Amino acid sequence: xxxxxxxxxxxxxxxxxxxxxxxxxKKKAPETVPEPPSPPAPIEETKAPETAPPAAEPFPTQKVxxxxxxQSIDDLNRSGVLKTVYFAYDSNDVDQAATAILQGNATxxxxxxxxxxxxGGHCDERGSIGYNVALGDRRANAVKAYLVSLGADGSKLTAxxxxxxxxxxxxxxxxxxxxxxxxxxxxxx
Amino acid sequence: xxxxxxxxxxAAAAAHAQEPSPPPGIGGVISGSGFTKIKIAIPDPTADALxxxxxxxxxxxxxxxxxxxxxxxxxxxxxxxxxxTSKEATPAxxxxxxxxxxxxxxxxxxxxxxxxxxxxxxxxxxxxxxLFDRRYGGxxxxxxxxxxxxxxDIVQQLTGQLGISSxxxxxxxxxxxxxxxxxxxxxxxxxxxxxxxxxxxxxxxxSPIAQRxxxxxxxxxxxxxxxxxxxGKVTRATTAGGTMNISxxxxxxxxxxxxxxxxxxxxxxxxxxxxxxxxxxxxxSPAIDTSPTFSPNGRExxxxxxRAGPPQIYVMDAEGLNVRRLTTDGNYADAAAWSPxxxxxxxxxxxxxxxxxxxxxxxxxxxxxxTHGEGNNENPRxxxxxxHIVFASSRTGGYDLYxxxxxxxxxxxxxxxxxxxxxxxxxRLP
Numbered sequence: 355x356x357x358x359x360x361x362x363x364x365x366x367x368x369x370x371x372x373x374x375x376x377x378x379x380k381k382k383a384p385e386t387v388p389e390p391p392s393p394p395a396p397i398e399e400t401k402a403p404e405t406a407p408p409a410a411e412p413f414p415t416q417k418v419x420x421x422x423x424x425q426s427i428d429d430l431n432r433s434g435v436l437k438t439v440y441f442a443y444d445s446n447d448v449d450q451a452a453t454a455i456l457q458g459n460a461t462x463x464x465x466x467x468x469x470x471x472x473x474g475g476h477c478d479e480r481g482s483i484g485y486n487v488a489l490g491d492r493r494a495n496a497v498k499a500y501l502v503s504l505g506a507d508g509s510k511l512t513a514x515x516x517x518x519x520x521x522x523x524x525x526x527x528x529x530x531x532x533x534x535x536x537x538x539x540x541x542x543x
Numbered sequence: 544x545x546x547x548x549x550x551x552x553x554a555a556a557a558a559h560a561q562e563p564s565p566p567p568g569i570g571g572v573i574s575g576s577g578f579t580k581i582k583i584a585i586p587d588p589t590a591d592a593l594x595x596x597x598x599x600x601x602x603x604x605x606x607x608x609x610x611x612x613x614x615x616x617x618x619x620x621x622x623x624x625x626x627x628t629s630k631e632a633t634p635a636x637x638x639x640x641x642x643x644x645x646x647x648x649x650x651x652x653x654x655x656x657x658x659x660x661x662x663x664x665x666x667x668x669x670x671x672x673x674l675f676d677r678r679y680g681g682x683x684x685x686x687x688x689x690x691x692x693x694x695x696d697i698v699q700q701l702t703g704q705l706g707i708s709s710x711x712x713x714x715x716x717x718x719x720x721x722x723x724x725x726x727x728x729x730x731x732x733x734x735x736x737x738x739x740x741x742x743x744x745x746x747x748x749x750s751p752i753a754q755r756x757x758x759x760x761x762x763x764x765x766x767x768x769x770x771x772x773x774x775g776k777v778t779r780a781t782t783a784g785g786t787m788n789i790s791x792x793x794x795x796x797x798x799x800x801x802x803x804x805x806x807x808x809x810x811x812x813x814x815x816x817x818x819x820x821x822x823x824x825x826x827x828s829p830a831i832d833t834s835p836t837f838s839p840n841g842r843e844x845x846x847x848x849x850r851a852g853p854p855q856i857y858v859m860d861a862e863g864l865n866v867r868r869l870t871t872d873g874n875y876a877d878a879a880a881w882s883p884x885x886x887x888x889x890x891x892x893x894x895x896x897x898x899x900x901x902x903x904x905x906x907x908x909x910x911x912x913x914t915h916g917e918g919n920n921e922n923p924r925x926x927x928x929x930x931h932i933v934f935a936s937s938r939t940g941g942y943d944l945y946x947x948x949x950x951x952x953x954x955x956x957x958x959x960x961x962x963x964x965x966x967x968x969x970x971r972l973p
Binding site: 365444480481482483484485487488489491492495512513515516517519520 | 660722743745747761764765766786787789790803805808809810831833835847849853854877878891893896898921922953964965
């Protein structure tokens with residue numbers, strides 16, 4: 355994977371820059387991120403355009419700083435543009451709280467369709483190791499299906515179960531369990 | 544992966560005893576139930592200048608093996624010196640006088656880094672019969688393996704049953720941020736790590752016919768099935784696709800792997816033919832179907848499904864037909880494991896938030912709880928002779944591996960720390 359990363363990213367940036375340059379030929383440069391059609395409000399929209407060069411910049415002939423780009427994907431993940439959703443015990447139902455969060459996530463995804471995103475499905479430790487892997491898969495896929503129903507590109511979303519293997523909170527009480535029953539998002543380079 | 548380790552172990556296993564023709568035994572004396580334990584003495588073998596420590600380790604290992612087997616009562620070594628001053632006419636009679644019906648007398652020598660053990664098994668009843676007289680060799684650092692071979696020979700000679708002292712247990716343990724596959728001798732000794740993925744790996748399972756392990760791994764991203772061979776080579780199994788291929792178990796002939804995959808959307812059971820690389824789907828339900836495991840005769844597959852609510856154990860024909868529910872015990876059941884004879888299924892059953900190991904008699908459906916609410920007790924697997932069960936328990940806080948007799952007695956702790964889970968007991972070495 356790692357050797358692939360640089361050229362791939364470079365290509366991404368060039369493609370992004372090209373499309374900007376092309377659209378720059380028209381009278382008005384459009385926003386790099388189209389406005390979402392409806393609320394809920396986009397999350398940290400101002401941060402996202404870091405990955406694309408400023409619209410004013412011409413076709414980039416000079417070397418693209420890929421380190422900067424990799425950094426910004428890490429930044430995106432760190433800043434949590436895609437919010438984690440939580441589940442009830444032994445459930446993969448996307449409840450009302452999760453629905454609101456996922457609508458925001460779907461908006462961001464639609465505006466950043468170039469990113470591959472992993473949806474990690476996780477469980478608390480109370481189930482068995484084996485069944486929990488399958489349950490985490492069901493959670494991740496329930497989230498993916500909902501995002502796709504909101505218009506996100508399913509081909510960019512990968513549901514990966516981690517069962518109970520990667521707890522967000524290492525504790526053994528109900529408050530830890532509640533934090534661990536989740537689907538979380540990782541933007542992939 | 545550490546190629547060298549498995550290869551060395553296998554080489555050691557191959558360096559088996561040079562066996563003179565076996566003398567007539569007293570096999571079969573304890574077949575059936577309600578037997579009396581055989582009283583046996585295992586004095587330290589005599590040793591040359593280089594082998595004193597090896598001699599003591601061999602004797603202690605054999606005593607521990609025989610005690611673990613449940614067939615034997617090892618005569619207290621404190622009594623052994625009495626035989627040296629005994630007025631009995633023969634050595635056999637002297638050993639009989641301290642209560643030993645059998646005694647294994649040996650000598651050990653070391654040269655060129657190799658161990659040479661000669662062991663004689665005597666029946667002490669007058670006139671004193673030599674049951675076998677064998678030589679065992681192996682690298683000096685594999686003294687415990689040499690001892691386990693002698694233990695298995697003693698078990699077979701005196702009980703007519705095959706021993707399990709030379710078997711291994713594979714499991715997962717925490718390593719850095721991940722979980723790697725480990726293995727150890729059946730008695731918890733000689734623990735060694737056999738994967739170095741830096742990732743999470745779970746549920747190793749031994750091929751029934753070869754020194755191969757299948758397990759699930761996140762090393763390249765989504766959970767997939769890997770097969771590790773004795774030479775350390777890792778092969779990614781060709782599965783049905785999707786982003787989750789988990790819980791592998793071997794068919795009894797070692798040619799197929801049954802597993803769960805989300806290739807068709809949700810977790811279903813598939814059967815992979817290793818030679819063709821083709822997978823056949825066996826279940827079809829909107830529920831989770833996972834943790835499949837072959838019956839020892841290969842005709843049935845037990846698995847976990849939540850099609851009727853909380854997860855329970857089901858069984859179906861190997862072709863995927865004739866699905867029926869097996870467990871109603873507790874509110875959550877997973878991790879089915881058939882006994883080697885196929886007459887019982889052990890599984891983890893959760894009641895009031897804690898898992899216990901339960902054994903179900905297949906013909907009647909009757910269940911027996913083997914553990915009793917000391918922490919969680921999960922992932923039971925049988926020893927190849929069906930007399931013992933290894934399982935993971937959190938009874939002291941973190942997870943460790945334990946063994947118990949198939950009736951739940953004689954619980955022994957195998958690991959200390961390291962978060963050891965999902966054990967699997969190997970078949971006997973070839």
